[in-house]
Each structure stands twice: as structure tokens, then as C-alpha cells.
Amino acid sequence: MRIAVLDDYQGVALDAADWSVLDADIEVFRQHLGDADAVVAALAGFDVVVAMRERTPFPRGVLSRLPGLRLLVTTGMRNASIDLAAATELGIVVCGTRSGAAPTVELAWALIMGLVRDVASDDAVVRAGGWQTTVPGDLEGSTLGVVGLGRLGQRVATIGRAFGMDVIAWSPHLTEERAAAAGATAVTKAELFERADVVTIHMVLGEATRGLIGADDLRRMRRTAVLVNTSRAPIIDQSALLQAVAERWIAGLGLDVYETEPLPADHWIRHPDAAGGTRVLRSPHMGYVTRASYRTFYGDAVEDVAAFAAGTPVRQLTG
Secondary structure, three states: EEEOOOOOOOOOOOOOOOOOHOOEEEEEEOOOOOOOOOOOHHHOOOOEEEEEOOOOEEEEHHOOOOOOOOEEEEEOOOOOOOOOHHHHHOOOEOOOOOOOHHHHHHHHHHHHHHHHOOHHHHHHHHHOOOOOOOOOOOOOOOEEEEOOEEEOHHHHHHHHHHHOOOEEEEOOOOOOHHHHHOOEEEEHHHHHHHHHOEEEEEOOOOOOOOOEEOOHHHHHHHOOEEEOOOOOOHHHOOHHHHHHHHHOOOOEEEEEOOOOOOOOOOOOOHHHHOOOEEEEEOOOOOOOOOOOHHHHHHHHHHHHHHHHOOOOOOOOOOO
């Protein structure tokens, strides 16, 4: 059996689990493979592919050109970049792994606190030999707006209440009862963007949520407010986001997700001049990346491969 482990950016996959239990030839790809043709060329002859989240897409056009592929393992139990229907038709078994909410919630709060307390600016000032130059904001007494009050959003809301924040929430089907159970107040979408000092997004990307947050929403935000996205980039209209930052509709922007990943070198979000005075914190899609998460991901991946080889697949995502 030949196994390809993809997008191991930090070079930790083989140390994060005991791969020796598998009777297999394992090749680790640390660099992103690139476009569809590059993926097909690199993976020809592999029986099993272990994909890290959505770093490498597997649409029908790729899967159909990998006739030797028998098992595709994705970390996590949801991967929008894998065509599960095509995999089923082609006889490719797709399995997932366990994952936790805590790492993404923690990063969301790291970005929120970094923006509100302006940590990056203070760090730059001290390194340059200066001292106090800014007056940061407050969490206590401010309003946290949670877009999407699911598993992650509820945990974010709990932490917001611990900081003494007033928590409001919106999603298309959120009821007052569910919001109250999470310690939040259900409001309209417009009201959330108008009232919140901090807006944080915790929605799943799908056809219904693509471009869910547009220019009208961003224009409603206070000029002193900050926006954080640790979910998926296309949930926010990217043209509107660029305009909001360039024209300083908001005070701060924290991003962990981007339309193209890895982020191209010439992307506007990399360049401070594009921010127009808006504070921007950039994280390279690290919401799920922790030592414990990787141990779970790769440990479960080994179990998935072993179970498949034994004829009893586990955590199967295809029929």
C-alpha cells in the first residue's frame, strides 16, 4: 500500500502518530501541490491519500483522474473541497477523523483581544524604542455579535459573557429560545451589525452562506468596531471587505481564512497600505492547528487506514 500525506506544512505528520502499525510505503508532501494537474501528477500510483482539511481540493475532475486511489482520508468530519458524490460513484472510500471546537474558539479570541487591545501596534512601538502611543478599547461593557450560534459560536458566546460583554447573535434560523439557552439575545442581522463592538463569524460555508455578509452589513458597523472571521473567507463578500478596510468603515479586522490558500504573495491583505488605517491581524489558517489537534487528526488517520485495510472502514463519509 502506498500512502500520500498531503500539505504537512510544519513537517510533523510522522511524529504526531504511530504510522509503523501500517504495512505501507508512506510519502509526505510538505509543500502545497498546486493546481489540479499538479495534484494528479503527484498522486498517480498512490492507493491512499491523507488530506489535511481543505488545503488540497478533490473535485470530480481530480478524483476521476486518480484510478488507483482507493481511500481518501480527510482530517475532520466535514470537507467542502471533496466531491463525496463523485468519490462514491468512483468507488473511492472517504473517511474522516475527530476534531475539537476549542482550538478555533481560542484563536478567535486571540484575534479579538489582539485587535481590541491593539497588541501588534504596541509590540511594534516597543521594538522600535518607543512607549505608550495608543489607547485601546475594552471588552467589559461592550457588545459581542456572534454570527452563527452553533457548536463554536456558543463557546465563543460563553467566553464573551465571562468578559462581561453583552452577547447578541444572529443566524438565518436562530430562535429566541436557542439564543437564550446560549446566554445570548437573538437579533436581526441588521441590528447585530449596527450594535456590535465585536463581530465574530462562526458559520459553515455552503451555497446559502456564500456572500452572506455583504457591503450593506459592513457599512452598518461602527467605525470603532472590529470584525473577526475564523470560519471561511467566502462567507464575506471579499470585494466589500476590501472596500470596508480601504475606506476604514471598521477599526479592526482579524482573519484566519482566505479565498485562496496559501495566500498569494501579492494578495491585498498582505500589504499594510491596503488597510487604509484599519488595524489588521492576519493568521495563516491556524484555527484548527495545535499539537493536540494534530495528534488527533493523524492518529485517527492511521486508524482509518488500518480499518480500511482490514475491510471494516470507520468514520466513513461516503456511502
